[in-house]
């Protein structure tokens with residue numbers, strides 16, 4: 001009997017049956033506009049189809065020019081464009097998969113000059129003011145959706161998803177705050193929802209009965225003036241009546257100031273929203289966001305939260321998620337840790353999406369781990385992210401790999417990161433690597449120091465010896481009030497009530513969050529999390545908002561940096577605001593442009609601009625960068641051996657697990 005009977009049970013849609021309850025959530029990955037993008041997308045989606053996903057949804061494709069994300073963004077408006085998609089649909093079907101194309105009109109979130117909206121109201125997160133659509137243009141836009149759906153069918157897709165959430169055009173029609181029209185598309189709720197309902201109706205007309213139409217419904221807007229639960233239910237019923245086959249969940253507009261997918265969001269936190277709609281419609285409902293294990297997915301389905309689960313980023317992290325669950329091997333799954341560092345951050349920086357824990361994601365045709373023709377003896381020294389990734393990938397290719405580490409456990413700096421509240425997902429990465437090292441037969445030797453001579457017999461030596469914290473040159477740095485970040489995060493050094501954290505990079509933020517955490521495990525408990533961020537789980541008002549309630553922080557923390565740039569400027573593009581907001585809520589003062597003058601019994605003496613002052617702190621935590629550890633590498637070179645240097649030992653500017661895992665995997669691919 002399967003461990004996941006609900007997750008793996010088929011779903012009968014009448015004209016077709018999905019093999020299981022896993023929908024791969026839509027992700028625009030940047031390949032849509034890239035050179036050889038269709039070929040690369042074909043490989044990307046085909047791997048996920050082979051891995052057993054029940055229904056794949058592609059990233060958003062615009063139905064017309066104005067709806068594109070930016071100048072040159074992907075659209076589907078002509079038969080010639082439809083022809084380009086064939087390679088994707090053929091590849092997925094060859095693997096026995098099913099794929100629907102998402103139609104996404106960016107509305108006022110578009111990043112170009114000709115953006116449109118129901119009303120000429122600029123989005124708070126956009127530099128461009130939109131133009132108001134005329135009545136005739138609204139009609140034409142609806143027809144454009146229908147044309148895109150017809151062309152998608154022609155291109156071989158099994159369905160379309162109509163993107164009606166996250167604050168894009170459809171949402172902008174539905175919400176009174178973005179729709180100030182007085183014609184039949186504005187005013188009453190019935191008028192405001194006419195646009196999406198009409199889209200579904202005309203799409204159904206265009207594609208016939210035996211074609212999947214998923215409607216992605218904004219079930220919780222998280223913005224002032226957003227929909228109420230009653231309105232959401234009304235729209236769901238209307239969308240069903242208009243011809244939707246499946247209703248998917250969308251959470252939060254992009255301009256919402258409440259995190260919806262970050263790693264600090266508890267797993268499955270938003271699934272209660274979908275559950276509120278269960279029983280109100282008869283089409284299958286899909287729930288979403290931060291569902292990253294088969295156990296949780298099964299629990300949600302068994303508990304009646306939804307009929308299907310959407311997993312987007314987990315399918316970047318592991319294309320074989322479903323197959324591994326079906327084989328009863330959940331421990332083999334490479335779990336999405338919700339970091340956004342290589343997926344959403346890349347998307348918003350104009351880079352091709354990938355995945356921190358799986359650098360092959362969206363690079364399937366370039367980063368291949370093909371079996372080696374020449375089995376070599378490979379030594380990898382250092383079992384941090386770079387070393388583990390290299391060892392596992394080299395062994396996967398057939399090399400004979402030994403992994404050494406002086407510590408008593410694998411993981412390197414991941415063991416430090418996992419101590420930060422909200423970053424416990426790194427435990428999954430450690431579990432995954434532990435499993436892979438064992439599965440691939442890597443000879444792991446812990447508590448083992450190796451010298452250059454010890455390594456002489458290996459064909460390839462990879463040095464991944466990591467970093468040591470840097471100690472800045474400040475008078476009084478030896479004062480007993482000074483500790484390092486490892487002392488605090490790893491070794492539990494005592495910390496006073498008043499603290500200065502020196503260095504506001506990723507580690508400085510981690511330490512500040514660690515020291516101001518109230519111990520309430522908000523990142524594991526949705527009710528606590530939502531209370532702190534101001535989400536109303538009773539969903540009584542518009543947008544599901546409530547006043548945030550924050551506990552008093554356990555101590556006073558100053559987070560300081562020498563650089564004059566905004567504190568946190570170097571954090572992730574899509575997550576930096578969350579960390580800054582979190583610390584602001586906890587009363588942390590964040591100060592850039594600080595000169596550290598000296599440390600003594602009075603505290604930390606600093607100068608900011610022209611002003612010198614003393615911060616009367618009990619503890620000073622150094623988060624002032626790292627030095628690469630290259631002793632072994634240099635000894636190898638001195639002894640005339642060649643070696644490869646990767647990870648923090650190579651570039652130690654800031655601890656960077658994304659870069660380390662990518663570099664380790666790429667090196668293994670070339671050995």
Ligand SMILES: Cc1cc2nc3c(=O)[nH]c(=O)nc-3n(C[C@H](O)[C@H](O)[C@H](O)COP(=O)(O)O)c2cc1C
Pocket residue numbers: 025026027028029058059060102104163216261288289290291310311312313314343344347353
């Ligand atoms: C790189 C990336 C691109 C995305 N692009 C889209 C998109 O084009 N359309 C869409 O509806 N959602 C998009 N999303 C949101 C996902 O569909 C999903 O709602 C979100 O990632 C949360 O689900 P997860 O925790 O399973 O990843 C994107 C997410 C990511 C990470």
Ligand code: SF4
Pocket residue numbers: 313314316317335336337338339340341342343344354355356357358
């Ligand atoms: S980069 Fe991080 S959030 Fe994105 S898919 Fe990979 S593990 Fe998940």
